[in-house]
Amino acid sequence: MSIAKILKENKSTAFSFEILPPLKGNSINGVFSTIDKLVDFNPSYINITTHRNEVAYHETESGVFRKVVERRRPGTVAIASAINHRYGIKTVPHIICSGYTKEEIEYELIDLSFMGITDLLVLRGDKAKHDPRFIATKEGHEFAVQLQQQINTFNKGEFLDGSTMNITTPFSYGTAGYPEKHDEAMNADTDLIFLKDKVDNGAEYIVTQMFFDNKKYFEFVEKCRNAGINVPIIPGLKPIAVLNHKSMLPKTFHIDFPDDLAKELIKCQTNDEAKALGIEWCIYQAKELKAHNVPSIHFYSINAVNSIVEVAKAIY
Numbered sequence: 501m502s503i504a505k506i507l508k509e510n511k512s513t514a515f516s517f518e519i520l521p522p523l524k525g526n527s528i529n530g531v532f533s534t535i536d537k538l539v540d541f542n543p544s545y546i547n548i549t550t551h552r553n554e555v556a557y558h559e560t561e562s563g564v565f566r567k568v569v570e571r572r573r574p575g576t577v578a579i580a581s582a583i584n585h586r587y588g589i590k591t592v593p594h595i596i597c598s599g600y601t602k603e604e605i606e607y608e609l610i611d612l613s614f615m616g617i618t619d620l621l622v623l624r625g626d627k628a629k630h631d632p633r634f635i636a637t638k639e640g641h642e643f644a645v646q647l648q649q650q651i652n653t654f655n656k657g658e659f660l661d662g663s664t665m666n667i668t669t670p671f672s673y674g675t676a677g678y679p680e681k682h683d684e685a686m687n688a689d690t691d692l693i694f695l696k697d698k699v700d701n702g703a704e705y706i707v708t709q710m711f712f713d714n715k716k717y718f719e720f721v722e723k724c725r726n727a728g729i730n731v732p733i734i735p736g737l738k739p740i741a742v743l744n745h746k747s748m749l750p751k752t753f754h755i756d757f758p759d760d761l762a763k764e765l766i767k768c769q770t771n772d773e774a775k776a777l778g779i780e781w782c783i784y785q786a787k788e789l790k791a792h793n794v795p796s797i798h799f800y801s802i803n804a805v806n807s808i809v810e811v812a813k814a815i816y
Contacts, residue, residue, distance in 0.1 A: 502672035504704035514796035598625025675703035679720035738800040740778030
């Protein structure tokens with residue numbers, strides 16, 4: 501059963517979370533450790549992020565700097581398979597435009613199809629760190645909807661070179677939504693137009709960017725419904741875990757803290773105080789969302805696994 505069908509047929513709010521592949525050189529045991537802490541809450545699925553190549557400059561012995569293209573977090577496809585095999589939990593690898601050619605994406609789709617992993621989250625991805633704005637990879641895609649169209653064509657069994665294959669189980673996929681607007685969108689209305697385009701082109705559900713004000717999520721859902729977007733919309737939550745989150749999260753993810761939370765955050769003097777507040781606030785958010793029968797609550801677990809355990813204990 502696809503994630504989209506699970507979300508539509510669930511009678512209660514599902515639990516899911518997102519993990520990062522380990523840094524190159526680290527083992528998969530850290531990933532397993534995260535899952536071991538959360539598996540008792542019966543996750544319906546686990547998302548695995550994908551990361552683009554980045555340009556780095558390494559100094560040689562002669563003092564000359566050599567340009568190197570490297571991927572700091574490889575292994576998304578392999579980790580998705582390993583989790584599925586070890587835990588029997590449905591996995592959702594992210595497929596992104598950023599840093600990938602159409603051919604590389606096609607090979608990734610072939611590998612996933614062979615392994616029976618047919619749920620995806622389809623995203624444009626972030627810009628390269630050294631670029632002032634997002635620049636499409638040569639022979640790649642500029643927009644997520646173009647990537648969706650490639651997946652749709654793949655689902656028909658058609659490859660880039662014109663060859664064909666019988667696809668037993670087509671890919672099902674979701675996309676991202678932004679209750680507080682994507683930072684590159686001209687305004688909230690144009691952001692909604694592009695989101696509807698992604699749904700019209702095959703996205704079967706939406707996972708939101710993290711937010712800390714439930715009112716913004718509810719308003720976002722209402723705007724989506726009024727625009728004719730009727731797929732499940734999954735709220736994404738992240739508990740504040742350390743003191744510097746009070747500035748880092750708004751800056752990095754272009755979000756605002758509601759006044760009540762901001763006032764309490766200002767009072768925090770230590771990481772422990774910030775973490776305790778983060779757990780309390782996330783429980784409050786999750787309880788309210790669950791009371792409104794959201795199809796699932798998706799937790800961003802990076803640097804917040806132990807906090808999510810406490811939240812899940814209170815909610816699930």
